[in-house]
Structure formats: C-alpha cells, structure tokens
Amino acid sequence: xxxxxxxxxxxxxxxxxxxxxxxxxxxxxxxxxxxxxxxxxxxxxxxxxxxxxxxxxxxxxxxxxxxxxxxxxxxxxxxxxxxxxxxxxxxxxxxxxxxxxxxxxxxxxxxxxxxxxxxxxxxxxxxxxxxxxxxxxxxxxxxxxxxxxxxxxxxxxxxxxxxxxxxxxxxxxxxxxxxxxxxxxxxxxxxxxxxxxxxxxxxxxxxxxxxxxxxxxxxxxxxxxxxxxxxxxxxxxxxxxxxxxxxxxxxxxxxxxxxxxxxxxxxxxxxxxxxxxxxxxxxxxxxxxxxxxxxxxxxx
Numbered sequence: 001x002x003x004x005x006x007x008x009x010x011x012x013x014x015x016x017x018x019x020x021x022x023x024x025x026x027x028x029x030x031x032x033x034x035x036x037x038x039x040x041x042x043x044x045x046x047x048x049x050x051x052x053x054x055x056x057x058x059x060x061x062x063x064x065x066x067x068x069x070x071x072x073x074x075x076x077x078x079x080x081x082x083x084x085x086x087x088x089x090x091x092x093x094x095x096x097x098x099x100x101x102x103x104x105x106x107x108x109x110x111x112x113x114x115x116x117x118x119x120x121x122x123x124x125x126x127x128x129x130x131x132x133x134x135x136x137x138x139x140x141x142x143x144x145x146x147x148x149x150x151x152x153x154x155x156x157x158x159x160x161x162x163x164x165x166x167x168x169x170x171x172x173x174x175x176x177x178x179x180x181x182x183x184x185x186x187x188x189x190x191x192x193x194x195x196x197x198x199x200x201x202x203x204x205x206x207x208x209x210x211x212x213x214x215x216x217x218x219x220x221x222x223x224x225x226x227x228x229x230x231x232x233x234x235x236x237x238x239x240x241x242x243x244x245x246x247x248x249x250x251x252x253x254x255x256x257x258x259x260x261x262x263x264x265x266x267x268x269x270x271x272x273x274x275x276x277x278x279x280x281x282x283x284x285x286x287x288x289x290x291x292x293x294x295x296x297x298x299x300x
Contacts (some may be wrong), residue, residue, distance in 0.1 A: 016297030019290055031280040032287055035245045036294040038276050039220060042243050043074060043299055047216035051075035052231040053284070054223035054258075058087035059097045059120045060285050065292045067164035070173050074295055075220075077210060078168060078175040079227040082183025085151060085165070085175075086130060087122075089185075092160035093133055095126035127184060133157075134185060135192045142195035146202035148174040174210075176203055178230045204234070211238035218243030222284045224250055224258025232270040240272040247280045247287045 005024040016036075023033025042049055051069060058066075069075045087097070100121035109116055113124035137153055155169030168175050180186055181198065189198065211217065211234050219241050221228045228246070235241055250259030262277040271277055280287055 014297060015290065015293040019294045028281050031278050032282065032290065034278045035247070035280050035287075036291055038218075038243055038245055038278060039074070039291060039295060040298050041276065042216070042218040042220075043295065045216045047218045047243060048076045048210065048213060049074065050077045050079060050210075050217075050219040050231045050234075052079040052219060052221045052223075052227040053084065054081050054225040054227045055284060056083065056087070056117045056120070057222070057284060057288075058084045058091065059117045059122065061097075062285065062288060063088055063091055063164060064162070065288060067162060067167050068296070069292060070164050070167045070171065072296070072299065074292070074299075075173065077173060078164075079207075079231050080175070080177055081225070081227060082177050082180040082185050085154070085177050085180065086127075086184045088163060088165055089130050089133065089154065089158065090122065090126040092158040092163040092165065093126075093129050094160075095123070095129055097122050130184065131188055134188045138189055138192040138196060139194065141193070144197050144199035144202065146199055146206060147177045147180045148203060148206060150180070150196075150198065151175045151177060174206065176207065176230065178203060179226045207231075207234040208237055211235050216242045219245070221246040221248075222288055224248055224256070224260075229257050232265055232268075235270045236268065240266075240269050241275055241277075242272055244271050244275055244277040245280070246278075247282055247284050249281065249283060251281070 004026055007021055007025050009018065019033055019036045022029040023037060098121045100116055100119050102119045104116060106116060114121050115124065137157060141150070141153070151165060152169045155163065155165035158166045160166065165175060178200065181189065219231055221231065244262050246262060248258060250256060252259045252261050262271060262279055265271045266273060
C-alpha cells in the first residue's frame with residue numbers, strides 16, 4: 001500500500017511538478033497525474049500517438065496547444081471533427097472567436113449575425129471567408145480523396161503557418177476528419193465539388209495501416225464521439241493500443257461511447273490486456289493545457 005500524499009503547493013512551483021505531485025493524491029487529480037506519466041512514457045518510447053479530440057476546442061482557445069503538440073512530436077496523427085477543422089480555418093484566415101456570454105440574448109445575436117458557442121461568439125463574416133477559401137480549393141480537386149488528403153491541401157494553402165493544419169501538412173502528420181461532411185465544410189463540398197468525391201474507405205484503410213506499424217502505439221483522446229470511436233475501432237484488426245489516455249466529462253452508465261471506459265475497450269481488443277491506460281473525468285479545456293505544460297517542461 002502507498003499512502004496518499006498531501007499536495008503541498010508552494011510559491012514558484014512549476015506546472016510539471018504540480019501535475020506530478022497530483023499523481024500521489026486521489027480522484028481525478030490522481031488520474032490527471034497518471035495521464036501525464038503515461039503520456040510522457042509514450043513520448044520517451046517514441047510511440048506513434050493518435051491524438052483524437054472533439055468538442056469546440058478550437059473556438060475555446062486550444063489551437064496553439066494542438067499546433068505545439070504536432071510541432072514537438074507529441075502527436076503523430078490527428079483525428080477530429082469537421083467543426084474543429086472549420087474553426088481552425090477561420091482562425092488561420094484571420095477571423096477571431098470572441099469572449100461572449102452564455103446568458104446572451106440569442107435572438108439579438110442572430111440579428112447581429114453573431115453565432116454563439118456557449119460563451120464564445122463568432123461573426124457570420126468568418127463563415128463567409130471560409131466559404132470563399134474552401135470553394136477555390138474544392139473546385140480545383142477531382143477524383144476520390146480521403147479526408148486526410150483533402151485536409152492536407154487545406155493546410156498547405158493556409159496563410160497562417162502557425163496553424164496546426166499547416167504544421168501537420170508540412171510535417172507529414174495525417175489529419176483525419178471522419179465527420180467532415182457533418183460540418184460547414186461538408187456543405188461547401190456539396191455545393192462546389194464538381195469531380196471530387198470524399199472517399200471514407202481510404203481513410204479507414206490508412207488508419208488501419210497506421211495501426212500495423214512496428215513499435216509502440218498509443219492514443220490520447222480528448223472528448224468522445226466519432227473521433228474516439230474512429231481511432232479505437234482502427235485497432236480491431238490489429239493487436240490493440242499499448243497506451244491510452246482519455247479525458248471526458250461523460251460517464252459510462254448511460255451506455256454511450258463518449259463515456260465508455262478504456263477497460264471496456266479491452267473487451268473489444270482495442271487495447272492490449274496489459275495496456276497502460278487511464279480515464280480523467282475533467283473538462284478538456286482544463287486538462288489539456290496542464291498535460292501539455294507537463295510535456296513541454298519534460299521534453300522542451
């Protein structure tokens with residue numbers, strides 16, 4: 001038995017030291033500390049890391065963290081929603097998400113052409129700019145393209161070289177969006193595509209191929225939904241992940257995938273029986289910055 005240690009916070013204490021100390025406490029503080037240790041081991045072992053995230057993380061201000069994770073090698077592959085792709089394009093084109101108020105009058109916001117994402121506002125002008133940008137790309141494309149091929153084209157053409165989409169394209173990190181059609185980008189594809197067709201089978205085959213490579217393989221899942229399932233199901237034909245971290249606010253008793261435990265994933269052989277895994281029940285906008293700060297302190 002190991003004693004729970006009182007968490008002593010002192011002036012000048014670094015974030016990585018704080019997160020490391022949390023691993024010796026309890027509840028989700030301990031889980032967050034364990035997640036940090038597992039993520040660090042993935043990096044140390046040069047594991048191939050699938051980074052999956054859902055929810056409005058880009059509007060919430062997490063885009064620079066995602067970009068830095070790709071740049072520093074903390075993510076070898078990304079799986080996310082079409083909405084996060086769209087909002088990243090908006091930011092990369094110079095449009096901004098603004099601090100809002102969850103109690104705002106939504107009918108008044110509508111009259112002002114302002115869209116609300118809980119306590120974040122984004123102007124309709126942003127989506128007009130996105131449409132103009134994506135329309136040009138879509139009209140030039142032809143043939144069957146996977147989402148990661150199409151998103152790579154987007155990343156290469158973005159003017160913001162600090163965008164995680166541009167960095168991923170430059171570094172050869174594939175970005176999958178199995179729900180790209182379920183977003184504003186999907187609407188633009190339906191309007192402007194002439195000879196281009198999204199081929200989801202190419203995405204699946206590429207994901208499965210990545211699961212069969214040599215060496216350790218891990219996943220860090222922030223949120224749930226399709227990105228979580230698309231990432232985990234790719235291992236059904238392989239041997240299972242060696243490492244897995246998930247951060248979610250959903251609980252398992254409702255039977256939904258977003259709250260399903262990683263232990264449950266072992267019953268499907270998506271994780272190896274001896275995989276190092278932990279679930280942190282926490283808002284991603286709290287846990288992700290802390291985990292990334294820990295990794296930056298450890299690995300630069």
